[in-house]
Amino acid sequence: MSNSIFSQVKPTNNSNKREWLFSIQSVIVVGLLAFTTLAFFFYNGLPVIKGIKVVFAPFLSVVPLLFILSILRDLRKGFIEGDYSKKEIIKFCMITIAITIAFTGITNLLAQIGALEILLAAIMAILSIVFFIKSKIKDILGMSIITGIAEGIIVYMIFLF
Amino acid sequence: MQLKRINKAFVVTIGISVVLFVYLVFLGYNEIKTAKDVIKIIASILFPLPMLFFARFILIEHFLPENTDEYKKQNQKPATLLLVITMIVALLTMQGVEWLTQVKLEDHLIFAHLVNSTTISSYVLNFIIYNNLRFNGILSGILLSLAIHVFFLSI
Numbered sequence: 634m635s636n637s638i639f640s641q642v643k644p645t646n647n648s649n650k651r652e653w654l655f656s657i658q659s660v661i662v663v664g665l666l667a668f669t670t671l672a673f674f675f676y677n678g679l680p681v682i683k684g685i686k687v688v689f690a691p692f693l694s695v696v697p698l699l700f701i702l703s704i705l706r707d708l709r710k711g712f713i714e715g716d717y718s719k720k721e722i723i724k725f726c727m728i729t730i731a732i733t734i735a736f737t738g739i740t741n742l743l744a745q746i747g748a749l750e751i752l753l754a755a756i757m758a759i760l761s762i763v764f765f766i767k768s769k770i771k772d773i774l775g776m777s778i779i780t781g782i783a784e785g786i787i788v789y790m791i792f793l794f
Numbered sequence: 795m796q797l798k799r800i801n802k803a804f805v806v807t808i809g810i811s812v813v814l815f816v817y818l819v820f821l822g823y824n825e826i827k828t829a830k831d832v833i834k835i836i837a838s839i840l841f842p843l844p845m846l847f848f849a850r851f852i853l854i855e856h857f858l859p860e861n862t863d864e865y866k867k868q869n870q871k872p873a874t875l876l877l878v879i880t881m882i883v884a885l886l887t888m889q890g891v892e893w894l895t896q897v898k899l900e901d902h903l904i905f906a907h908l909v910n911s912t913t914i915s916s917y918v919l920n921f922i923i924y925n926n927l928r929f930n931g932i933l934s935g936i937l938l939s940l941a942i943h944v945f946f947l948s949i
Contacts, residue, residue: 654851661844672833722852729848776851783844790837791904794830 651712655776659767662783663760669740669786670756672794679749686750691757698761702768709772717773729777729784736785741793838907842915866927873931880935881942888943906940913937 673679681687717725739759746752763782766775892898917933920926 651851654847658844658847658851661840661847665840668836672829676829676833717852725852773851776848780844780848784841787837787841787844791834791841791908794834794837 647714648712651776652771655712655767655771655779658776658779658783659763662763662779665783665786666756666760666763669743669790670752672790673744673746673752674749677744677747679747679752681750682748683750687753690750690754693754694758694761698765701765705769707771708769709774711771712773721773725773725777728774729781732778732781733784733788736782737789737793738785740786740789744789744794834904835907838904839911841908842912846915846918869927873927876928876931877935877938880932881939884936884939885943885947888939889947906944909936909940913940 743752743755746755759782763779766778770778913933913936917930917937920929920933
């Protein structure tokens, strides 16, 4: 009885499960980016140099994102039902590690930023990339990129901040 | 039944992490002075989460061995042995590192949190996907030795 109720809430087949995990991962990344903004803002005491720029910062990346999303078809076929081969697993773990290292560096660059409006614009640009991956690259590649972004931010916060 | 157990494990793990977090941050240590320390601790607690989801994403199939009495009986001895061995090895390693570098673990809480949260997460992952009793022994050994180290061996 409880099982039947449960299966209505939770996805049942593997590709749906993967999609569900992918969504959760992207929510985590969005949370981490918000966390990064707050951390840098409060800890570095960022000033607002030009208020008008704060208002327009999101448009820089959101407008191109919406345009691209509206004209582009899906780049990947979606989540597969079966298992991944050992070679694929190793390959995508490598990609994840590479992106983790890259994003540790990028977060380091974000920490150098001295004004709130520039930080906001940068974070919005990264957020747009995440949303692009979330909606168009629904695949293990998208999952490894998003995982790499999340881990990169966390590694920076733990060891370099 | 299986899904119910998994849910329970998740809730219990999250509960343990939250309690540990609150204890360590607000009651246990007075070295946490700035917002920076809190940010670092939050980050180290979040560290295993994306990896956990990534691993779950790749290893989508359940490889649950039947948790029968026979399977338990067969793995009791090696699992217990691994628990004891891991505990002793981890304790000795921590003591050795502290002695060699003359740095206390308490001064670098981040590492304690990192080990703690990563182990707890692998614990849940193991519970969900593999249900491997030997691996369970190793993870329990690491957690126990960390707890013993923090509570008894460091003054």
